[in-house]
Amino acid sequence: MDAPLAQDEDKRLAALQSLNILDTPPELRFDRVTRLATRLFKVPIALVSLIDADRQWFKSSQGLTVSETPRAISFCGHAICGEELFHIPNAEHDPRFKDNPLVTGEPMIRFYAGHPLTGPGGYKLGTLCLIDRQPREMNPEDRETLKDLASLVADELGNVELNRTAMALKSREAELGSFLENAHDMVQSVGSDGRIVYVNSSWRKIMGYSEDEIAQLNLMQVIHPDSQAHCMAVFEQILSGKAAVEVEAVFLSKTGKNIVVSGNAQLRKQADGTLITQSIFRDITFRKQYETSMRRAREHLERRVLERTRDLQEINTALEQEVVVRKKIEALQAGRSLVLEKLAAGEDKKEILETLVRVLEEQVSGMKGSILLLDHEGKRLLNGASPNLPEAYSREIEGLAIGPKVGSCGTAAFEKRRVIVADTQSDLLWADYRVLAAQHHLRACWSHPIIGADGGVMGTFALYYHDVRMPSKVETDLIEETVHLAAIIIQKIKADQVLETLNRELEGRVKERTAVLNETNSALEAEMAERRRSEELIKAKNEELKAFAYTVSHDLKAPLRGISGYAQELLSEHHESLIERPKFCLEQIARATNHLDKLIEDLLQYSRLDREMPKSKDVNLNVLVKEIIEARASLIQDQGIEVTIDIPFSVVQCWEKGMSQVLSNLIDNGLKYSRKAKPPRIAISGETCSKVYRICVRDNGIGFNMKYHDRIYGLFNRLVRQDEYEGTGAGLAIVKKVIDGLRGKVWAESIPGQGAAFYVEWPKENYQQENG
Numbered sequence: 001m002d003a004p005l006a007q008d009e010d011k012r013l014a015a016l017q018s019l020n021i022l023d024t025p026p027e028l029r030f031d032r033v034t035r036l037a038t039r040l041f042k043v044p045i046a047l048v049s050l051i052d053a054d055r056q057w058f059k060s061s062q063g064l065t066v067s068e069t070p071r072a073i074s075f076c077g078h079a080i081c082g083e084e085l086f087h088i089p090n091a092e093h094d095p096r097f098k099d100n101p102l103v104t105g106e107p108m109i110r111f112y113a114g115h116p117l118t119g120p121g122g123y124k125l126g127t128l129c130l131i132d133r134q135p136r137e138m139n140p141e142d143r144e145t146l147k148d149l150a151s152l153v154a155d156e157l158g159n160v161e162l163n164r165t166a167m168a169l170k171s172r173e174a175e176l177g178s179f180l181e182n183a184h185d186m187v188q189s190v191g192s193d194g195r196i197v198y199v200n201s202s203w204r205k206i207m208g209y210s211e212d213e214i215a216q217l218n219l220m221q222v223i224h225p226d227s228q229a230h231c232m233a234v235f236e237q238i239l240s241g242k243a244a245v246e247v248e249a250v251f252l253s254k255t256g257k258n259i260v261v262s263g264n265a266q267l268r269k270q271a272d273g274t275l276i277t278q279s280i281f282r283d284i285t286f287r288k289q290y291e292t293s294m295r296r297a298r299e300h301l302e303r304r305v306l307e308r309t310r311d312l313q314e315i316n317t318a319l320e321q322e323v324v325v326r327k328k329i330e331a332l333q334a335g336r337s338l339v340l341e342k343l344a345a346g347e348d349k350k351e352i353l354e355t356l357v358r359v360l361e362e363q364v365s366g367m368k369g370s371i372l373l374l375d376h377e378g379k380r381l382l383n384g385a386s387p388n389l390p391e392a393y394s395r396e397i398e399g400l401a402i403g404p405k406v407g408s409c410g411t412a413a414f415e416k417r418r419v420i421v422a423d424t425q426s427d428l429l430w431a432d433y434r435v436l437a438a439q440h441h442l443r444a445c446w447s448h449p450i451i452g453a454d455g456g457v458m459g460t461f462a463l464y465y466h467d468v469r470m471p472s473k474v475e476t477d478l479i480e481e482t483v484h485l486a487a488i489i490i491q492k493i494k495a496d497q498v499l500e501t502l503n504r505e506l507e508g509r510v511k512e513r514t515a516v517l518n519e520t521n522s523a524l525e526a527e528m529a530e531r532r533r534s535e536e537l538i539k540a541k542n543e544e545l546k547a548f549a550y551t552v553s554h555d556l557k558a559p560l561r562g563i564s565g566y567a568q569e570l571l572s573e574h575h576e577s578l579i580e581r582p583k584f585c586l587e588q589i590a591r592a593t594n595h596l597d598k599l600i601e602d603l604l605q606y607s608r609l610d611r612e613m614p615k616s617k618d619v620n621l622n623v624l625v626k627e628i629i630e631a632r633a634s635l636i637q638d639q640g641i642e643v644t645i646d647i648p649f650s651v652v653q654c655w656e657k658g659m660s661q662v663l664s665n666l667i668d669n670g671l672k673y674s675r676k677a678k679p680p681r682i683a684i685s686g687e688t689c690s691k692v693y694r695i696c697v698r699d700n701g702i703g704f705n706m707k708y709h710d711r712i713y714g715l716f717n718r719l720v721r722q723d724e725y726e727g728t729g730a731g732l733a734i735v736k737k738v739i740d741g742l743r744g745k746v747w748a749e750s751i752p753g754q755g756a757a758f759y760v761e762w763p764k765e766n767y768q769q770e771n772g
Helices: 009-018 028-041 140-182 201-207 225-239 285-344 349-363 391-397 407-415 434-439 473-573 580-611 621-631 633-639 656-673 731-741 767-771
Strands: 045-051 055-062 068-070 086-088 111-118 124-132 186-191 196-199 244-252 258-269 275-283 368-374 380-385 419-421 444-451 457-465 616-620 642-646 651-655 681-688 692-699 745-750 756-763
Touching: 009 124, 028 045, 028 055, 028 124, 028 140, 045 111, 111 140, 124 140, 186 201, 186 258, 196 201, 225 244, 225 258, 225 275, 258 285, 285 349, 285 473, 349 368, 349 380, 349 473, 368 407, 380 391, 380 407, 380 457, 391 434, 407 419, 407 444, 407 457, 444 473, 457 473, 616 621, 616 656, 621 633, 621 642, 621 656, 633 656, 651 656, 656 681, 656 692, 656 731, 656 756, 731 745, 731 756
Parallel strands: 642 681
Antiparallel strands: 045 055, 045 124, 055 068, 086 111, 111 124, 186 196, 186 275, 244 258, 258 275, 368 380, 368 457, 419 444, 444 457, 616 651, 681 692, 692 756, 745 756
16 A cells, blocks of 8 residues: 555645755764664664655664665655554554565565654654564553654754754854955954954954954054044943944054044944944045145145236236346347447457447446456456546556456456446445546446356456446346357457467468478388388298198108107017117107107197188087087096086087187196096086176196286196196197187186186177178
């Protein structure tokens, strides 16, 4: 018989689904009950079974390996239709279940007892059931025990709903906490004792404190002293019960920076009964700075408007004056053109200067002008132009010696400054000349020094008036313009005089110099011809010497090979029959011929360098150095020499054959002279500069005295004996010759007994094109 459906099946299923418990993992709180049931009732199987729409699913199972069975054949499907225990003593005798697959097959159910589980809303969601493979009865005590256990399971199902609600609340709290923690505003909670309880990440970031540091802080430690009284008042208002208080204060960051904040604060009672204040602030520092800047800008603008208004008024006044000045200057410019025309026409200098004075007199009412010139010694003033001054006055001051208290003009020339005397009868500068000035009714005198291009005084320009007065701005501008023009005119007159004198002197000197040059040219031509002949002779001798050296070296190779061969033959074929003295002589002959052969080979190599044209190409220096080192690998290994290579650049432009000779000779030189060191070391390094490549070969050998530095590059020059260190003395000479051909340079640094470092460098630019 199939299990029936409950009357409120849809609502029952909805209540079951609302628990979100179906198909969840086993839980200890349910498994404890089923384990306890198997022990109490001594049954092999105990289940917490939840009845779904078409299955019974086991939230907890003891004694079964399956997690669910079809609802249609379930015993529990019958049990949830009643209120009390559903008990089948022997399923084989029960017409409802005797043909049930769970009875006729596994798990071979005979005894079943299931108590309904009431969930939220009073709906029967499943059972706590007992199953045995043997028929059995249940006494009243067993029934009560199973009922109690079922109540425990029902309570746990109720807790599922509570847990779900609690988890939702916890999730909500987490979301709220995350929102507060990640909010852009500053959030803080402070205890009633002022201790900071909580701050969010924005607060920490803006204030610059870590969480550990905040735990030790009191609120007043982060409030600016100017804001502490206000904040304390707000704090007291909140504690007195005011719902929320608006706050604007200045906080101090960890670095001492002022942080202006604005927000509100309110009181909150925690679960333990303690009171805290909660505040949300916004950093308005920038806004305050902006408002301050705007206020200052407005104040500045208002001041500028007032100042500008005054400036405009002054400008208007100045413009009016400038119009007057400009008209006078235009008139002065017209007069200036007239003066310059006279100057260009070469008219009399006195007439030119008088014209200049009259031009100024026309623009300055009541003024009488005067130009005085210093004599050639620069000590006395001579009349240059004073067309409207009394002649008697001009005669009296002619030849006046300059000095610190010699009226206006004598003082101006002496002190090289403008001298303004408003009243000649009271000014101390005119103490010795008051009577003279009074006789000619000259009451005011302004004098300006006329300065030349070299800074020296050439004279003075004076303006006289019959009344006491000081110059106006217009008059000052006009006078300065006229003084400048007077300086040009006087300088031009003096220059013409000097030029005339120089021309006369130059003509005489040109005649004398031409005669001397003619004689010198003849001597130079003869000397140059002789020098060309000498250079051609030296060049021919050099070529002849090179050819001779090459020929001699080449021709010496054949007999030398013969001598060496015969000596080696005697030593190898007749070694046993020779006594000690002949053996020694033959060994010396072989050693000498080998040395001579190396000398000839080096001489040939040195000679060939003059015949070879450096050819630039891309050369990998690292590869080239490694090939040279590999060719000497056995020697390096036998002598235990440590070799390091550090050339940061690889492909460079250079003459490959020549550079191979340079590096081979420098490396051989280092290997030879460092072999007695313990241990011997050779370091090959390179660097690229702005315009050159540079290679250094450094050893820790015997070194040399730097006073012999230039000598070591000479052909066959040696600083040590042949019997101590082998070699011909041509290696460094070849190095220098190659590097000279590359337009580079070679040098060394050394201390005796501390090794030596040889440097070569050559330019980066393409010398092949230049030499080609």
